[in-house]
Amino acid sequence: MNRKDIEKNSICLVRGRFGKPDLNRVETEGHAFMVKDVRRRNFFLRWTLGLWLIDKEWKIYSRLKGLKGIPQPVERIDRFAFAMEYIPGKAVGRSEALSASFFLELERVLGEVHSRGVVHMDLRHKGNILVSDKGEPFLIDFNSSFSFRENGILRRFLFPLFQWVDVGGLLKLKERASPNLMAPGELDFLKRFNKLRKLWIFN
Numbered sequence: 001m002n003r004k005d006i007e008k009n010s011i012c013l014v015r016g017r018f019g020k021p022d023l024n025r026v027e028t029e030g031h032a033f034m035v036k037d038v039r040r041r042n043f044f045l046r047w048t049l050g051l052w053l054i055d056k057e058w059k060i061y062s063r064l065k066g067l068k069g070i071p072q073p074v075e076r077i078d079r080f081a082f083a084m085e086y087i088p089g090k091a092v093g094r095s096e097a098l099s100a101s102f103f104l105e106l107e108r109v110l111g112e113v114h115s116r117g118v119v120h121m122d123l124r125h126k127g128n129i130l131v132s133d134k135g136e137p138f139l140i141d142f143n144s145s146f147s148f149r150e151n152g153i154l155r156r157f158l159f160p161l162f163q164w165v166d167v168g169g170l171l172k173l174k175e176r177a178s179p180n181l182m183a184p185g186e187l188d189f190l191k192r193f194n195k196l197r198k199l200w201i202f203n
Contacts, residue, residue: 001028001075001083006035016041019049020143021057025086033074037081051079053143058082060142063116069109069138087140089132098131098177103170106137110166113139117148117155119162123169168193 005028014023021036036057038050061073061084072085092098106129113120122128122144130138146162148155171190175182182190 001077003078006037006081010035019045019053021054032086033083034071034086035081035083039080046080054080054082057142060118060145060147063118063147064113067112071138071140087130087132087138089130089138091127092129092131092173092177096177100181102137103174103181106170109137109139110170114163117150118145119159120145120166121162123166124172126173129173
């Protein structure tokens with residue numbers, strides 16, 4: 001895939017704001033892909049924030065390669081764009097009831113992501129959790145995510161805190177979508193999380 005393929009065969013699904021990438025559905029050779037691209041940002045944002053975000057997210061998707069429940073990286077098109085697996089499905093709806101098996105699988109996916117030293121950091125945004133056409137959960141949009149080296153000092157001190165933020169975001173979704181599935185321990189966790197979240201600078 002190259003820049004010419006994007007220009008000829010793409011449909012823009014989401015127009016990125018500020019330095020964030022556009023999301024384009026690209027069809028080529030009978031296959032559909034999702035392409036994240038910052039080429040249309042202005043010169044300054046394209047070469048600063050946009051370039052950094054694309055590079056960071058590509059490295060994170062590459063680190064998560066092979067995990068079920070994560071769109072698979074396909075190709076780095078150029079310094080401003082990359083292609084990944086297109087997952088047919090929809091974002092979790094505001095009032096959509098979700099099954100216990102869905103949340104069990106979502107917890108598994110998040111645990112696998114954490115096992116590779118990656119935190120999502122934006123699970124409170126329901127649009128970042130996709131329900132595939134088969135009813136399976138997918139975590140998408142790692143634009144706000146961080147990855148940590150296995151033996152780095154930041155992984156030792158910051159990683160547990162960021163994991164806690166991810167779990168809180170997942171439980172917030174569970175409480176909103178299927179409150180009857182919440183266990184007492186999860187309710188206690190979320191109560192503490194909501195109190196401490198007021199101190200979180202990224203609210």
